[in-house]
Amino acid sequence: MLDAATTKRLRAVLAERPDRPLGVVLDVGFTNGLASARALRDAGAPVIVVDHRRGALGFKSRGVAPVLAPDPAVDEEGFIDALAELAQVAGRPGYLFPTHDAHLVAVSKHADRIAPLVLPGSHWDVIGPLMAKIPQLELAERAGVPVPRSFMPTTRAEAETAAAQIPYPAIAKPSIGIAFKHAEKVQVLQADRPEQLVDAFERIAATGDRAIFQEVIPGGDDALWTVGSFSTDGGRAVGTFCGRKLVQRPPIFGTCRVGEARWADEPVAYADQLLRTSGFDGITQIEFKRDPRDGSYRLIEINLRTWQWHSLARRCGVDLVGMCYRTACGEDVGRAISGPRHDGRRWVAAVPHLKAGFAGREGLRDIARPLVGLIEEPVFSLRDPKPGAVQAAGLVVGPVKRRLRGR
Ligand SMILES: Nc1ncnc2c1ncn2[C@@H]1O[C@H](COP(=O)(O)OP(=O)(O)O)[C@@H](O)[C@H]1O
Ligand SMILES: [Mg+2]
Structure with a gap:
C-alpha cells in the first residue's frame, strides 16, 4: 500500500x-x-x-x-x-x-x-530470449560478431567434456544470472582446472540456470569496450555512445569504477549489427573485450537497459534516457553520436572511488589521478545537491561512528 x-x-x-x-x-x-x-x-x-x-x-x-x-x-x-x-x-x-x-x-x-x-520499446517476446547470455552468443553468430571461445553444457557429462577441451584460465557464468548472483554474490566463477569448472557447472545449475564456460580473454580492464545505444524501428540505433572501462572494482571481473569516452568504429559497427539482427528497441549497453592476440572485439554481453556510468554518454551529447522518453512521447529526437571529439573524457563517482582507494590502501597520487581533467562526476550537482551531500556526509559519518564504537 x-x-x-x-x-x-x-x-x-x-x-x-x-x-x-x-x-x-x-x-x-x-x-x-x-x-x-x-x-x-x-x-x-x-x-x-x-x-x-x-x-x-x-x-x-x-x-x-x-x-x-x-x-x-x-x-x-x-x-x-x-x-x-x-x-x-x-x-x-x-x-x-x-x-x-x-x-x-x-x-x-x-x-x-x-x-x-x-x-518504451521492445516487449517480452524480444526481451525474454535476448536478455540471457546463451541466446546472445547465438545472436552474435548470426550477426557475424566474434565471441570468446564458449561451451554451453547441459549435463554433467557434457560439462566434463567441455572442461577437458577449454583453454585455462577459464570462467563459468550463468546465462540469466539473476538467481545465481543473488545466491552467490559474484558475477562469474573462475577456474584454473577442469574440476573447478565442473563444480561451477553444478553451482549454476543449482540456481535453475544454464552455465556458459568461456576462455578468459587476456588484457586489463581498459580492454573492455562499451557501446551504449538507443534504438527504434526494429533495432535502428539513433543514439550511439562508445567508450571503455579504465578501472573495475574488483579488477578483471568487477563493475566499473573509472570509465572513459573513446570512439572506435569496429565495436560500434558490431553493436549496430547486433541491434538490427535482434530487432531490439530501447536502451542497450553492449560490452566487448578487445582481444590483444588478434585485435578483435569479442562480445562479452548485451544489457537491455542503462548501465552504471551512462551519464557519461549524456555528457558527450548522447542523452539515451531523454531520447528514449521523448521518442516514446512521439517527438522527433534526430540522431546523436558521441564520436571521437569526446575521447578521454572520464566518468568517476568520486565518493565510492575515494572509499575504494582508501580501503585498498592505494597511494594518494593513484587515487587522485582519475579525478583530474575532463571528468563527469555522476552524483555531485549544484542543480540537485542533496544526493552528493548525503554521499559526502557518509564518507565522514561512517569512520566517525566506527571510531566511537571503538573499532
Ligand atoms: N570471456 C571473458 N574474458 C574476460 N573477461 C570476461 C569474460 N566474460 C566476462 N568477463 C568479465 O567479467 C565481467 C562480468 O561478466 P559479464 O559477462 O558482463 O556478466 P554480468 O555483468 O552479467 O555479471 C565483465 O564485465 C568482464 O570484465
Ligand atoms: Mg556485465
Whole structure:
C-alpha cells in the first residue's frame, strides 16, 4: 500500500507536469538510477523513482516522487503488485526505465498487470530470449560478431567434456544470472582446472540456470569496450555512445569504477549489427573485450537497459534516457553520436572511488589521478545537491561512528 506521504508527494509531482507521461525509474540505489531520474526530469517528465531501500541515492534527487517497493530479485510478485497500485493511483500512462535485470524481467513478463505503465520499446517476446547470455552468443553468430571461445553444457557429462577441451584460465557464468548472483554474490566463477569448472557447472545449475564456460580473454580492464545505444524501428540505433572501462572494482571481473569516452568504429559497427539482427528497441549497453592476440572485439554481453556510468554518454551529447522518453512521447529526437571529439573524457563517482582507494590502501597520487581533467562526476550537482551531500556526509559519518564504537 502506498502510504499517505508517498501519495501526497506523487500528486504534487504529477500536478507540476500535468500533460506529460510519467518517467518511472526502477532501482535508484546508485548512479545508474540517479542519472536516469535527472535525465527524465530534464526531458520534461514527472519522475517517479522506485526502490526497496529507504536510503536509496535517487530518493534524494530533486523533484522526484519516491516509491518504496519490494526488491524483484527477492519478491517479484510484491514488486509487481506495488507497480500495479502505483499505476492505479497515478492514473496516467508512463514509461519504465529499469536499471537492473531483475526489474527489466519482472516488468516485461508482467506487462499486462501494470499497464498503462509500459516499457518504451521492445516487449517480452524480444526481451525474454535476448536478455540471457546463451541466446546472445547465438545472436552474435548470426550477426557475424566474434565471441570468446564458449561451451554451453547441459549435463554433467557434457560439462566434463567441455572442461577437458577449454583453454585455462577459464570462467563459468550463468546465462540469466539473476538467481545465481543473488545466491552467490559474484558475477562469474573462475577456474584454473577442469574440476573447478565442473563444480561451477553444478553451482549454476543449482540456481535453475544454464552455465556458459568461456576462455578468459587476456588484457586489463581498459580492454573492455562499451557501446551504449538507443534504438527504434526494429533495432535502428539513433543514439550511439562508445567508450571503455579504465578501472573495475574488483579488477578483471568487477563493475566499473573509472570509465572513459573513446570512439572506435569496429565495436560500434558490431553493436549496430547486433541491434538490427535482434530487432531490439530501447536502451542497450553492449560490452566487448578487445582481444590483444588478434585485435578483435569479442562480445562479452548485451544489457537491455542503462548501465552504471551512462551519464557519461549524456555528457558527450548522447542523452539515451531523454531520447528514449521523448521518442516514446512521439517527438522527433534526430540522431546523436558521441564520436571521437569526446575521447578521454572520464566518468568517476568520486565518493565510492575515494572509499575504494582508501580501503585498498592505494597511494594518494593513484587515487587522485582519475579525478583530474575532463571528468563527469555522476552524483555531485549544484542543480540537485542533496544526493552528493548525503554521499559526502557518509564518507565522514561512517569512520566517525566506527571510531566511537571503538573499532
Ligand atoms: N570471456 C571473458 N574474458 C574476460 N573477461 C570476461 C569474460 N566474460 C566476462 N568477463 C568479465 O567479467 C565481467 C562480468 O561478466 P559479464 O559477462 O558482463 O556478466 P554480468 O555483468 O552479467 O555479471 C565483465 O564485465 C568482464 O570484465
Ligand atoms: Mg556485465
